[in-house]
Amino acid sequence: MAVYSMTGYASVQHTPASIEDNTSAPNVRLGLEIRAVNSRFLDLTFRLPDELRSQEPALRALLTQRLKRGKVEVRAAIDVDTSASLPQPTPALLQRMQSVQDLVQAWLPDAKGLSVADALRLAGGGNAVSVDWQDIVPQVADSAVQALIEARAREGERLAEMLQDRVQQLRTLASQAGPLVPQLVEQQRQRFLDRWQEAMGLTEGQVAPEAARERALSEATAFAIRIDVAEEITRLDSHLDEVERLLKKGGEIGKRLDFLIQEMHREANTLGSKSAALDLTRISVDMKVLIEQMREQVQNIE
Structure with missing residues (x-):
């Protein structure tokens, strides 16, 4: 059996398959990193976005099972890049948006006009993709923990x-x-x-x-x-x-x-x-x- 240090670092990036298969969807990527230093006991800290907050118990159970000692910090981030999938509204769609805006402002004079961001969001509303992180996070976390253990072994x-x-x-x-x-x-x-x-x-x-x-x-x-x-x-x-x-x-x-x-x-x-x-x-x-x-x-x- 190997001798393990309590010091180590691991980072894993993952793009859900449902996103990869949908070329018109925004580019969504999950990043998970684990930092560990020495400690008398196992001390876990999590820094998760709101979308992954419900995954903390599963992550805690995984780390407790695989690690015995150390001060361990887990950071996760969801990166959404919409620059590669900007919708291209047609002139007919833009004309319809203008007509709807004129109708709304005729009844509600104080209503603000559509911005470019609003128009792009309306044009690409059908391309939004929801991700079920419940199945993805444990797999990504397991890969990150394994990489951390290998780093600690070295x-x-x-x-x-x-x-x-x-x-x-x-x-x-x-x-x-x-x-x-x-x-x-x-x-x-x-x-x-x-x-x-x-x-x-x-x-x-x-x-x-x-x-x-x-x-x-x-x-x-x-x-x-x-x-x-x-x-x-x-x-x-x-x-x-x-x-x-x-x-x-x-x-x-x-x-x-x-x-x-x-x-x-x-x-x-x-x-x-x-x-x-x-x-x-x-x-x-x-x-x-x-x-x-x-x-x-x-x-x-x-």
Whole structure:
């Protein structure tokens, strides 16, 4: 199953067949566009002309069935172009219109004369075509939703590739952090031994060498426990495994990924707080930068 972004756009134009078959009818075209951005839940907004207002429940049902999350705006417009189908009234028809107008004005002197638009409307009155949008809108909407889903799938594929890249970079940083701890522990153990040897020299043998060595090793052990990040690295690797599993699975994974990102950020923070060397601090900072980049992109995944 694919990974879907919540961001997408689709637009569909449709001319009813009854209009296409009637060359003398005005050119009527339905335009439907859908815009979607990220949101915690499914939030639908409709901007429809009066002729399509009754179609809102059907559109809402369709979108609720096909989409799970996102702020979705649906816009529809009916475009009527009469320029290609202007009637051509005959002289006889125009003469009859003039006669009727003269008769009306003889009885009603205040009545206004016919305008050019009035004459064209009367001449083409028999060509008016009514459209039953109830059967057309669901079909057009279904095509638009399918186009939106395909757009969201393409964007989701790009997001998944980006997340996979960040996962690999985090694994590299984790592999660099692991070997640093034993080195730091050994350095600290030797430092403790050197200090205790200096202390023994100052006490002129009042402290037994065995006791000094044991105390130094005890201090080194406590230090090793304090800076050990093996548990954090293990948990981080486990979270990265789950991220990769979800990306392969696809579907509705946005909320799960968001939770994992929070857990990964916690482990990177803990690693930084245990840092006893600049190298570990750098690794922790680099990890948090990568995790923050992942968080920004995960917010767009359905």
